[in-house]
Amino acid sequence: MKEKPQGLSLGRKLAFAFCDFFGGGIFNIINFIYPGYIVLAVGLPAYQAGVVMLIARFFDAVTDPLLGFISDRIRVRFNTRRGAMLISAPLVVVSMWLMFYPWGDPSLTVRFWAALGSYLFFVLIQSSIMIPYYSLSVEMTDDYTERARLTTVRLGFSIFSSIVCVALPGIIINAYEGNDGYIAMSLIFSVVFMICIAITSLFAKEGIPAPTKPEPFRILDLIRPFSLKPFRQYLAIFLSCQITMAIMSALFFFYIDFYFCSEATAAGESTMVGMLGAALMFGMQIVALPFYMAVIKKTSKTMAYILGSLLWIVGALALFAIPANSNPVFVYLLAAVLGFGISGPGLIPHAIFGDVVDCGALKFGERASGAFAGIANFANKVAQAIGVAIVMFILGLAGFVEQDISEGAALVLSQPETAQQAIIVVMALAPLVFMSVGIFFCTRYRLDKDKHAEVLAALEGSDEEKAAVLESL
Numbered sequence: 326m327k328e329k330p331q332g333l334s335l336g337r338k339l340a341f342a343f344c345d346f347f348g349g350g351i352f353n354i355i356n357f358i359y360p361g362y363i364v365l366a367v368g369l370p371a372y373q374a375g376v377v378m379l380i381a382r383f384f385d386a387v388t389d390p391l392l393g394f395i396s397d398r399i400r401v402r403f404n405t406r407r408g409a410m411l412i413s414a415p416l417v418v419v420s421m422w423l424m425f426y427p428w429g430d431p432s433l434t435v436r437f438w439a440a441l442g443s444y445l446f447f448v449l450i451q452s453s454i455m456i457p458y459y460s461l462s463v464e465m466t467d468d469y470t471e472r473a474r475l476t477t478v479r480l481g482f483s484i485f486s487s488i489v490c491v492a493l494p495g496i497i498i499n500a501y502e503g504n505d506g507y508i509a510m511s512l513i514f515s516v517v518f519m520i521c522i523a524i525t526s527l528f529a530k531e532g533i534p535a536p537t538k539p540e541p542f543r544i545l546d547l548i549r550p551f552s553l554k555p556f557r558q559y560l561a562i563f564l565s566c567q568i569t570m571a572i573m574s575a576l577f578f579f580y581i582d583f584y585f586c587s588e589a590t591a592a593g594e595s596t597m598v599g600m601l602g603a604a605l606m607f608g609m610q611i612v613a614l615p616f617y618m619a620v621i622k623k624t625s626k627t628m629a630y631i632l633g634s635l636l637w638i639v640g641a642l643a644l645f646a647i648p649a650n651s652n653p654v655f656v657y658l659l660a661a662v663l664g665f666g667i668s669g670p671g672l673i674p675h676a677i678f679g680d681v682v683d684c685g686a687l688k689f690g691e692r693a694s695g696a697f698a699g700i701a702n703f704a705n706k707v708a709q710a711i712g713v714a715i716v717m718f719i720l721g722l723a724g725f726v727e728q729d730i731s732e733g734a735a736l737v738l739s740q741p742e743t744a745q746q747a748i749i750v751v752m753a754l755a756p757l758v759f760m761s762v763g764i765f766f767c768t769r770y771r772l773d774k775d776k777h778a779e780v781l782a783a784l785e786g787s788d789e790e791k792a793a794v795l796e797s798l
Contacts, residue, residue, distance in 0.1 A: 333466055337529060338475055341465060342482040344410070344458050344525035347417070347518040349483025350490035351451065352709070354514065356574035357603070358494050359424075360713060364727040365737060366427045366504045367436050371725050375717035377441050378710040381448050385703045389452050390548065393699020396457045400464075400695065406457035411526035413453040418515040420447040425511035427504030452702055454522055459698035463679040464531040469777045473621050476676040477614050484610045484668075490514065491603040499595070533692070550697050553688055555798050558770045559681045562630065563674035563701065564708045565763030570667065571712030572755040573641070577603060579720075580644075580748050581656070583740040588650045591739045598653045602660040609664030610671065617669045625774070626673050627767040633669020634760040640666055641756040644749055670763060677770075680777050684798065687780055687791050716751060723747035771798050 363374045400406050423443035428436045465475055497513060498506030550556045581599035582590045589596050613633075620629040640662040647655045678701065686692040725744040726737050772780075776798065783794040 333471060333475060333532070337465070338478045340525055340528035341461065341475065342479040342525075343521040344454070344529075345479045345483040346486040346521040348455060348458065348486075349480075350486035350514065350518065352570075353487045353490045353574060354494060356571050356709060356713065357491050357578060358498075358510075360575045360717065361578060362425060362427075362507060363440060364717075364725075366507060367429075367440055368727060369433070369437060369440060370727050371717040371721035373437055375714035375721075377437070377444055378714045378717075380441060381444055382703075382707050382710040384445050385448060385452065385706050388449060389456065389699045389703035389706075390696070391699070392452050392456045393460075393695040393697070393702075396460055396695030396698065397693050398695075399457075400460070405531060406460055406464075406695070407526040407529065410454050410457050410522055413450055414519045414522040414526065416450045417454070417518050417522065418512065420450040421511040421515035421518075422508065423447070425507040427507050429504070448706065452699075452706075455705075456695060456698045456702050458525070459678065459701055460694035461525075461529060461531065462675070463682045463692070463694040463697075464533045465529070466532050467679070467683060467781060469680065469774050470622070472679045473618065473626065473676045476672060477618055480668075480672050480675065481611055481614060484607050484614075484671075487610075488604050488607040491607065492600050495600065548700075549689065550685060550693075550700055553681070553685055555681045555684050555770065555772050556697065556700075558766045559674065559677055560701070560704050561766040562627075562677075562763050562770065564704050565759045565766075566630075566670040566674060567705050567708030568712040569637075569756050569759045570671070571709040572716055572759075573663075573752055575713045575716045576748050576752050579740075580752060584649050584745045584748055585647070585656060586650065587739065587745070593736075593738060596653075598656055601653075602656045605657055606660040606664035606667070609661045610668040613665045613668035614672065616665075617672055620669075621676070626676050627770050627773075629669045630673040630767050631669075631764050633666045633671075633673075634756075634764050636666030637663060637670065638666075638756045638760055641753050644753040649745075670760065677772065680772050680780075683777065683780050683784075684772065684795070687783055688795055712755075719747050719751055720744055 360374060363369050363377065364371055369377070396406050396409065399409055420443075424447045426439075426443065428439040430436055430439070462472075462475070462479070466472060494510045494514070497510040500506060501509055578599050581596075581602065586596050586598055617629040617633065620632060640659060643659055643662075647659065678697070682692060682694050682697050685697060723744045723746070724741045725747075726740060776794075779794050779797075783790045
């Protein structure tokens with residue numbers, strides 16, 4: 326009988342979690358800061374900003390599965406994936422500096438291609454770190470509950486980073502004249518990210534031994550995870566959450582600046598409403614983690630997802646009831662409700678990823694974590710890109726005004742009512758539309774704690790036992 330795995334030490338959990346300071350932080354810098362940067366600093370029209378995001382995702386469609394395959398081979402050859410993360414860590418500094426360099430060429434075409442090229446380089450470096458990191462989460466332990474605990478620690482780092490990366494970038498950017506603040510912000514945060522990635526690379530030692538030799542390469546191996554039903558369900562659950570978060574985060578500061586605090590913005594006054602609201606929302610996500618961990622222990626991981634999704638949907642619909650330029654307490658209360666709701670759906674896809682990879686080992690005869698992580702990372706960035714692209718295309722159609730970067734041009738301090746209404750409608754309805762899809766797939770996901778135990782037992786059983794367990798999922 327297989328021995329029950331030892332629990333991970335707090336030190337190893339913390340070492341593993343450090344890298345998600347980059348994962349969670351860069352998610353919010355991209356979704357909260359980048360849309361405003363690309364239209365208000367680079368001066369691209371909103372629809373072109375959406376095109377940049379979508380092209381990058383086509384690029385990912387090729388690179389992410391390949392990087393996943395390479396990550397699996399590195400794991401076999403060197404008994405670890407962490408070396409690849411360590412090598413990529415310094416390139417985060419270079420790629421973020423290029424991505425937030427305020428290209429000011431008079432030609433719109435030059436600015437478009439400069440923004441696209443720098444963003445493509447960044448997403449390649451991001452993938453070279455996050456794909457091995459996703460895979461590492463599977464290889465720390467194969468215990469169902471211990472993985473949930475590890476994910477909770479990891480998400481705590483991620484959410485804390487989210488707070489920092491929403492609150493501080495704007496302060497840094499505004500402390501400099503012109504667009505120099507974007508360069509300063511990118512250098513400061515990229516150095517911190519590099520250090521966090523290095524800590525995980527050096528100290529988060531895997532707990533599951535690497536295979537002794539890789540399986541022979543077949544081109545279909547890059548997409549074979551799609552043949553696994555629990556993986557397809559996982560992707561739907563994950564994608565629903567990520568696209569909703571991308572949409573709401575991309576619109577959050579637009580909502581604050583151009584609707585809720587529109588009078589102050591039009592007068593050229595800055596407020597702390599957006600920063601405090603975002604910090605409260607992410608802070609409540611941390612507060613809610615023990616609650617969802619308790620739900621997981623008493624029921625299941627999917628129930629935690631469903632409960633959080635329902636609260637998220639109700640909170641978002643409340644946006645329709647909040648008037649412009651009213652008391653900021655409305656924003657703070659709503660941010661708290663949304664944060665508590667988002668915490669559950671944000672936690673669960675990460676918590677179930679390793680369980681799904683174990684099913685892959687049952688079906689394919691090897692734990693190809695990199696291949697699964699490559700597709701998952703691609704799906705994550707597709708969700709973000711689609712979410713931001715939807716936002717930018719809708720805002721463009723609604724008459725959103727981008728910044729004119731020509732010399733002497735006035736700053737954009739207000740938006741037409743059509744753009745304001747588009748912001749509210751999209752933010753309010755996105756959770757209802759997309760999280761309902763996630764809830765639907767949660768009701769069909771069967772890989773709970775008991776089923777996962779059957780999967781682990783069947784790994785050492787006959788082909789008939791493996792087939793029977795897979796059929797039951």
